[in-house]
Amino acid sequence: xxxxxxxxxxxxxxxxxxxxxxxxxxxxxxxxxxxxxxxxxxxxxxxxxxxxxxxxxxxxxxxxxxxxxxxxxxxxxxxxxxxxxxxxxxxxxxxxxxxxxxxxxxxxxxxxxxxxxxxxxxxxxxxxxxxxxxxxxxxxxxxxxxxxxxxxxxxxxxxxxxxxxxxxxxxxxxxxxxxxxxxxxxxxxxxxxxxxxxxxxxxxxxxxxxxxxxxxxxxxxxxxxxxxxxxxxxxxxxxxxxxxxxxxxxxxxxxxxxxxxxxxxxxxxxxxxxxxxxxxxxxxxxxxxxxxxxxxxxxxxxxxxxxxxxxxxxxxxxxxxxxxxxxxxxxxxxxxxxxxxxxxxxxxxxxxxxxxxxxxxxxxxxxxxxxxxxxxxxxxxxxxxxxxxxx
Amino acid sequence: xxxxxxxxxxxxxxxxxxxxxxxxxxxxxxxxxxxxxxxxxxxxxxxxxxxxxxxxxxxxxxxxxxxxxxxxxxxxxxxxxxxxxxxxxxxxxxxxxxxxxxxxxxxxxxxxxxxxxxxxxxxxxxxxxxxxxxxxxxxxxxxxxxxxxxxxxxxxxxxxxxxxxxxxxxxxxxxxxxxxxxxxxxxxxxxxxxxxxxxxxxxxxxxxxxxxxxxxxxxxxxxxxxxxxxxxxxxxxxxxxxxxxxxxxxxxxxxxxxxxxxxxxxxxxxxxxxxxxxxxxxxxxxxxxxxxxxxxxxxxx
Numbered sequence: 150x151x152x153x154x155x156x157x158x159x160x161x162x163x164x165x166x167x168x169x170x171x172x173x174x175x176x177x178x179x180x181x182x183x184x185x186x187x188x189x190x191x192x193x194x195x196x197x198x199x200x201x202x203x204x205x206x207x208x209x210x211x212x213x214x215x216x217x218x219x220x221x222x223x224x225x226x227x228x229x230x231x232x233x234x235x236x237x238x239x240x241x242x243x244x245x246x247x248x249x250x251x252x253x254x255x256x257x258x259x260x261x262x263x264x265x266x267x268x269x270x271x272x273x274x275x276x277x278x279x280x281x282x283x284x285x286x287x288x289x290x291x292x293x294x295x296x297x298x299x300x301x302x303x304x305x306x307x308x309x310x311x312x313x314x315x316x317x318x319x320x321x322x323x324x325x326x327x328x329x330x331x332x333x334x335x336x337x338x339x340x341x342x343x344x345x346x347x348x349x350x351x352x353x354x355x356x357x358x359x360x361x362x363x364x365x366x367x368x369x370x371x372x373x374x375x376x377x378x379x380x381x382x383x384x385x386x387x388x389x390x391x392x393x394x395x396x397x398x399x400x401x402x403x404x405x406x407x408x409x410x411x412x413x414x415x416x417x418x419x420x421x422x423x424x425x426x427x428x429x430x431x432x433x434x435x436x437x438x439x440x441x442x443x444x445x446x447x448x449x450x451x452x453x454x455x456x457x458x459x460x461x462x463x464x465x466x467x468x469x470x471x472x473x474x475x476x477x478x479x480x481x482x483x484x485x486x487x488x489x490x491x492x493x494x495x496x497x498x499x500x501x502x503x504x505x506x507x508x509x510x511x512x513x514x515x516x517x518x519x520x521x522x523x524x525x526x527x528x529x530x531x532x533x534x535x536x537x538x539x540x
Numbered sequence: 541x542x543x544x545x546x547x548x549x550x551x552x553x554x555x556x557x558x559x560x561x562x563x564x565x566x567x568x569x570x571x572x573x574x575x576x577x578x579x580x581x582x583x584x585x586x587x588x589x590x591x592x593x594x595x596x597x598x599x600x601x602x603x604x605x606x607x608x609x610x611x612x613x614x615x616x617x618x619x620x621x622x623x624x625x626x627x628x629x630x631x632x633x634x635x636x637x638x639x640x641x642x643x644x645x646x647x648x649x650x651x652x653x654x655x656x657x658x659x660x661x662x663x664x665x666x667x668x669x670x671x672x673x674x675x676x677x678x679x680x681x682x683x684x685x686x687x688x689x690x691x692x693x694x695x696x697x698x699x700x701x702x703x704x705x706x707x708x709x710x711x712x713x714x715x716x717x718x719x720x721x722x723x724x725x726x727x728x729x730x731x732x733x734x735x736x737x738x739x740x741x742x743x744x745x746x747x748x749x750x751x752x753x754x755x756x757x758x759x760x761x762x763x764x765x766x767x768x769x770x771x772x773x774x775x776x777x778x779x780x781x782x783x784x785x786x787x788x789x790x791x792x793x794x795x796x797x798x799x800x801x802x803x804x805x806x807x808x809x810x811x812x813x814x815x816x817x818x819x820x821x822x823x824x825x826x827x828x829x830x831x832x833x834x835x836x837x838x839x840x841x
Contacts, residue, residue, distance in 0.1 A: 256633075313825045316575060320778040321825060324818035327771050331812045445767060452640055459633050492651040499644035506626055506634045506641075 224371060228364040236363040237435060242477040243370035244431035248450075249457035249469035250381055251424025256455075257463035258385055259417040260397030261310060265322025266454050267447030268329040269299045269422040271439075273429025275333060278345035278439035287354030288369070288434065295430045296423040303422020307415035326448045333441035344440040347433050366435050373431055374470065377424060382466045384420075393417055394464075425454070460505045462512025471513045475505070545672075545680045547804045548797060553686040554772075555796020556693045560748035561766075561773035562780065562788035563696065564741040569782050571717050571737030574623065574635050578642035579745055580766030580773070582618075585646055586611040586746030587753045587765065588654045591661050600664040604750045608743040615742025616735035618642065624734065651763050658760035661753065664688070685755055692751065696744060697789060703740075704785075713737060772799070772817070779821045781834025790832065794820070 205213075228236050248270055255261050276295035280286040306325065313321055337345065347353075350362045357368050384390050392413050395403035404410050433439050440446065453476060461472020483497035509516040561579060568576045576582075586607045593603035626638050665688030669681040704710035715723040716733040724730050752769065753761040776795045780787025795817045802809055802816040809815060830836050 262633075309822060309826055313822075313829050316782055317778055317825055317829060317831070319575070320774050321818075321822055323771070323774060324821065328812070328814050328818055331814050335811045445771075448771070455633075456637060456640065459637050463633065492648050492656065494648070495644040496648040496652070499641035499648075502641035502644075503622065503626075503638050506637050510626070510631055510634055 228360075228367045233361075233363040236367045238477055238481055240363075240366040240370045240431075240435045242474045243367070243374045244428045244435060245453060245457055245477060246374055246470040246473035247370075247377055247431065248425045248428035248454045249461065249473050250378060251421040251428065252454045253458045253463060253465075253469045254381060254384070254393075254424065255417055255421035257458060257465070257468070258390065258397060259393045259414065259421075261414060261418065262315065262319045263322040263418075263421070264319050264448070264451045264455065265306070265325035266422070266425040267326040267450035267452075268322075269303060269425035270429040270432070270450050270454075271329045271333065271441065271447045272299050272302055273426030274433050274439035275337060275345065275429075275441075276426070277430040277433045278347060279337070281347055281353055281433075282345050285353070289356050292373075292427055292430045295426045299426025299429070300419045300423035302426075304415055304419035306422070307418030310418055311411055311414055323448065323451070326451045327445065329447050330441040330444050337441070344438045344442060345433075346438045369434055370431050373427060377427065378466065378470065381424075385466070389413075456502060460502065460509075460512055462514030462516075462518075465512070465514040465518070468512050468514040475513065542680055543804070547800050549682050549686055551797035551800030552793060553683070553689060553796070554800065555776075555793035556686075556689040557748055557752050557769060557792070558772045558776045558795050559789040559792025560693055560696060560744060560751075561769055562776035562792050563693075563700070563785060564744040564748070565773060565777045566780075566782060566785055566788040567700070567741040567744065568737060569777075570785075571713055572619070572623075572627070572734050573717075574627070574632075574639070576741070577636065577639040577770075578618075578646060579741065580770035581643050581646040581650070582611065582615065582742050583745030583749030584763065584766045585614070585650055586742065587749035587761065588650055588659075590746070590750040591659050591753070592654070594661050600662050600750075600754060604664065604747060607750060608746045611742040611746035612739035616739040618742075619735045619738035620731070623738070624731070647763055656762065658762045659753075660760040663754040664751075689751060692747065693789065696747065697785065700740075700744075700785060709736070772796075775817060775821050777831075779824055779831060781828075781831025783835060784831070784833035787831055787833030 227239060231239070248266060251269075252263060252266050255263055255266075273295035276298050277288075277291040280291040280294060281288065306322070309321070310318055350365060355365070355369070357365055357372070360368060385393065392403065392408045395406070395408055396410060396413050400410060403413075429439075457472035457476045458469050459472070460475055461470065462468030479501050480494075480498055483501065484494045505513075511519070561583065564583070565576060565579050568574055568579070589610050590600070590603045590607040593606055594600055598606070622638055622642065623635065626634050663685060666684050668684050670684060670687065672680045672682055702710075704714060712723070712728045713733050713736065715726070715728055716730045717737075720730050723733075749766060753765060772795050773792070776791035777788050778791070779794060780789070780791030798817045798820055799813060802813040806813070806816065824832060828834070
């Protein structure tokens with residue numbers, strides 16, 4: 150990187166054109182902190198990709214509190230405002246966000262690309278379904294079991310992933326997603342084939358009680374999202390998080406400053422898989438079943454996670470949530486947009502994806518960050534002119 | 541023995557198909573450094589074009605040639621219009637998202653334009669079998685279809701090799717692949733080369749798709765034709781090494797044969813045969829992380 154304190158220079162960053170670095174994750178924050186923008190926030194000396202906490206001006210702090218409170222209120226009030234079907238859609242977006250955050254920890258922050266998270270999602274879904282259907286468990290403990298199980302499974306996959314990387318890692322993990330339905334088909338026998346149907350809400354216990362079925366789904370997913378996103382935020386701001394980003398940006402340099410490469414990568418893989426597993430558990434609650442009849446369903450899931458992460462903004466904290474909302478809402482709204490031409494809805498969805506990538510190359514959250522940085526720059530440069538009368 | 545050989549030949553038959561799609565994937569990867577998830581659906585579209593042409597009483601072989609031409613143009617246009625603007629942002633994940641969007645869009649456009657009913661068409665190859673070897677009652681036979689597929693694949697490889705290694709166009713393609721900026725300085729129209737690369741890959745996909753759809757064993761095809769094949773083609777490309785045309789073909793054959801033999805002989809994997817080729821790929825990649833024929837790369841800090 151060029152010296153970020155020199156305004157007006159355009160540092161020559163040309164990441165990822167070499168074929169061996171294909172599928173290297175984007176580095177949205179690099180652009181933001183380039184040149185002039187960086188001069189405006191000259192105190193920003195943190196590692197790229199890690200949201201830093203600069204001393205916050207008072208109006209920004211107040212704005213944050215107000216926006217945060219409004220969002221929290223909206224999130225809590227939503228299930229009472231919307232109808233049943235919309236609550237289900239929101240719950241779908243929330244569990245998708247959990248999985249996308251898992252992938253974001255691995256791909257966005259640690260640089261390992263996986264198209265196999267659908268398999269972890271599936272393991273989580275079947276773990277919860279089996280425990281509840283065959284063993285009559287209440288809901289919440291099954292989340293812990295599937296997080297542990299998928300975490301272990303993720304660690305197992307993480308070891309070979311040390312050797313295979315980039316494109317090849319993406320394809321090996323793709324194999325995982327393709328193989329999972331076949332394995333599930335072989336060993337799981339639910340009612341009417343492979344699908345395991347969860348019992349109705351009245352027949353199992355849960356910590357959240359006394360609300361309607363659809364509101365319960367939403368509430369459970371919301372709690373999971375809040376807890377897991379908070380944990381992810383703290384993680385990436387910690388020493389471990391900085392190690393993850395360092396490994397993503399330059400492995401060899403990271404080892405020379407004492408980062409344990411293997412441990413960082415394997416543990417990140419495990420943690421990321423656990424997130425996907427929790428999302429799988431939640432999906433059983435929202436959809437009502439764990440299914441493996443469609444041989445490429447978990448491949449499609451993996452793609453969904455990747456899309457949600459990328460269009461929301463990779464290597465950001467809010468990105469996966471925004472992306473998941475966009476994906477779910479886009480799909481819902483494109484499915485009945487054209488009367489009588491339902492076959493076209495995937496085309497519209499695909500076109501929307503392409504359009505988003507066109508307009509916002511670093512995702513929605515990345516785009517907003519860039520916009521804010523630009524506004525901030527204008528303000529600071531004005532202030533600098535006023536505040537520096539004599540040279 | 542007889543059973544073994546016939547399963548082997550079956551495996552080669554499907555392996556050839558995986559190999560040719562993998563060839564198209566590798567070609568695009570070599571020239572542009574992109575993993576094209578839409579490759580299978582581009583081939584699907586061309587297959588429907590071939591089918592539509594045969595409906596107009598054009599012989600299958602000519603229909604395939606025409607459809608290759610259509611696919612070449614379409615591939616080049618896709619590169620110019622959809623891929624390049626995103627690629628210029630130099631974010632590989634975004635290019636992946638665009639190819640995934642294409643995957644969905646082409647698939648549903650095919651259903652819209654050509655309908656959702658399954659279709660069937662004649663094979664360009666004669667039906668029947670060649671007898672390879674017979675002793676007493678046992679005879680080892682090979683379907684003419686399989687032989688035809690192998691011949692086509694070999695022809696594709698030879699032509700591609702000649703194009704890339706023995707023509708000025710091929711030289712330019714390789715120059716752009718190895719260093720786009722320098723080749724521009726040398727006066728090569730890099731953009732045009734990228735379009736040619738995509739066009740060629742689409743044309744190869746057109747052949748593979750049309751041949752799969754017209755195979756005698758194929759009871760008819762619909763818009764899900766290429767999805768299973770694409771996964772195996774990815775596997776084949778990963779096995780062979782993503783930057784080797786030769787590797788794609790070998791990878792395809794290995795995956796096809798391994799799959800066919802597992803189905804026949806490994807009863808314990810009944811229903812989960814897919815694990816064997818995947819395990820194989822993992823094993824190969826653990827020993828050679830860049831595939832069987834891939835180049836190893838040196839990373840500089």
